[in-house]
Structures are given as structure tokens and as C-alpha cells.
Amino acid sequence: MKPALMTLAGALTAAGALWLAWPQARDAPAPVPASASAAPGGPAAGRSWLDAWPPAEQATPAGNAPLAAAHSLAQTRLHGDPQAPPIAQESATRESAALARPTAAELADPQAYQAFEARQNAQVLAAYIKAVDDELPRLRDDIARGRAMGIAADKVARAEEKARGLDSMRAQLIKDHPALGR
Template sequence: MKAPYAIAVLAAASVATWALWPDSERAVGVAASTASQTVAVPQSTGSGEAQGSQWFSALPQGEKKELKRVPLAPVDSSGSAWLSMAQAREHGDARTPPIVRDAEAQAAPDANQLADHKAYQKFEGSQHARLLASYASAAEAELPRLRADVERARAAGIPEQEITKVVEKIRLIEQTRKEIVKGNQQAMAGARRQ
């Protein structure tokens, strides 16, 4: 007994929504579905404002700009979409960049290190030290390039406030690199004493 009432309420709500939907947006939907290689965008008219503000309006109030049709990229519609997706899943997509893997494989702990807590902590420490060393060497290689970019930005007339942000980032990278190098020297000195 309740199902027919629920269906009737949903149908009435759908009809009311369709009837109250702004005419210009309904016309856009029809134009978009019939266009072959273009997207239809509504022209600004005063008739929609009589009904109140447009739902989900793309333009801010007060601005009146004439919108144009925008061409879409060509699509190969000779095959079905599901077949294309299945082939991309199995064989990859030729448009994606290649995955670059590290030259050296990540070291994994052996069974003895996994069994002994102190040995595993030592293994983790060496992995962390390797990570910090790679950051320091990458920062050392990248800092001259970043400084050259700042000089080119100044020569190109980029606003100083934008350049200041990059200079601050360079300072933080340099500070972190120095802290890593200093910490590594202290760790090496502590290891020599033991």
C-alpha cells in the first residue's frame, strides 16, 4: 500500500522539478545532447532573471559576457568505451609517461634483523640515514639551479613578493641540508667513540 504512494510522490516531485527548472538551462541540455563536436553554452538573456536567479549560474552577478561554443578534442568512437577501458587496463595507455624506478633496489631486512629488535632498529637507522643523505645530495645539486631561477625571475621583472617566497624556500632547503650534514657528522663522531 505504501509503495504506490511513494512512487506517486516521486513522480510528482520529478514533474515539479522539471517544470520549475529555468528554460535557458533546459535548452542548454537539449543543445548539448544534439551537438556533435561542440559544447553548447547559454547566451545571456534577460528572460531567466524574471524567474529569479539562475540555478548554479556560471557567471557572477553584474557581469554580462557573451559565451561561445568551444570545440571538443576529437574522440575515436569506432570502438566501444568498455573495450577501450579493458584494453587500457590490460595493456596500459600509450599517453601515460613511463614509470621510473630507482636504480638500486630497496634493501629489505633479513630474518635475523626481523627476529632481533635491536638489529631491526639498527637497520631502520641505516635506512633513515640513507634517506637523509639522499635528501642532502639532491638539495646540494638543486640549490644552484634554484638560485639561477631567482636571478632569471629578477631579470624578467617578476614581482619581488613572489621572488621572496622562493628565496625563503631556498633558505629552508639550505638550512635543512646543513642540519642533516651536521647531524651526520655528529653521528659519525659518536660512532667512532664507541
């Protein structure tokens, strides 16, 4: 066969497959009334054909994996993923330097604002010291476990250097700000 005939045969085969796969009128979702889509903000405003597909009365065939996957995707899009973990909400009463805001009086007075900034910085440094106190023992345990498991010496040395750096930074902060030490 000549290349042109092969291309024509391939195009006709693809067109025939698309024609057979194209949904027929009985499989198509019900049309949206013009009044619903014409009203701005109406129930059909901004909605796509996927919202109505597949129809509820059409059962997903077990042997048709693409249709089952598409149905699952459509259901997840409409109703959410039932296997997803819940989203944790932040507590409104969280004591955090990031959530503190200066008062109007602090904003109006430069000395009061400097005091506000000093408190904010002290809170950040105290949080760093607390995080190092909490995590340094875990890091040292991980280093010991890695050494026992035969992790490469250069990787163990790098982790030990990080632990020494954290400890050194903590000691320097306590030296520079004695009020932060316990």
C-alpha cells in the same frame, strides 16, 4: 498552444528522434551465442556490447563526428591509446631505502633491528642532502631569471626564503650527522 500540448509535442518529437536514431537489426552487432555467455569465464563473460561495436565492415563516415568519436573511444578501449607514452618500469636493482627489507635475523634481534633502522634513516638523510645539492643551484637560477623577468618582489622573496631554508636544513643535517657530509 497550451503548456500540456507543448509538453506532449516535445515528448513526441523526442520519441520520434530516438526511434530514427535507434539502430536497426542490420546495424546491430551479431548476437553472442548462449553457450559462450553461459560458461563462467568464457569469452563473452563480463563483455559488453561495446566490444562488438561498430562492426569491422562498417566504415566510420568522415562527416559524422559523434560516430567517429565513439568509434575512436571503442578502439582505444580495446587496443589502448597509440599516442600514450610507454609506462616506465622500475628497475629491480634500484638502491632505495624504501625497497630494503630487514632480514629474519634483524627482525629477531632488537639491536640488529635498531642498526637496520639507523641505516635506513641514514640513507633517507643522505638522499635529502643529495637532492638539495642537485636542486638548489637550479632554484637559484630560477630566482635570478625571475628577478630579471620582473616577477613581483614578494614572490622572489618567498622563493629566496625557500632556498635559504633548504640550505639551512642541509647544513643542520651535516652538522648533526657528520658521516653524511662529503
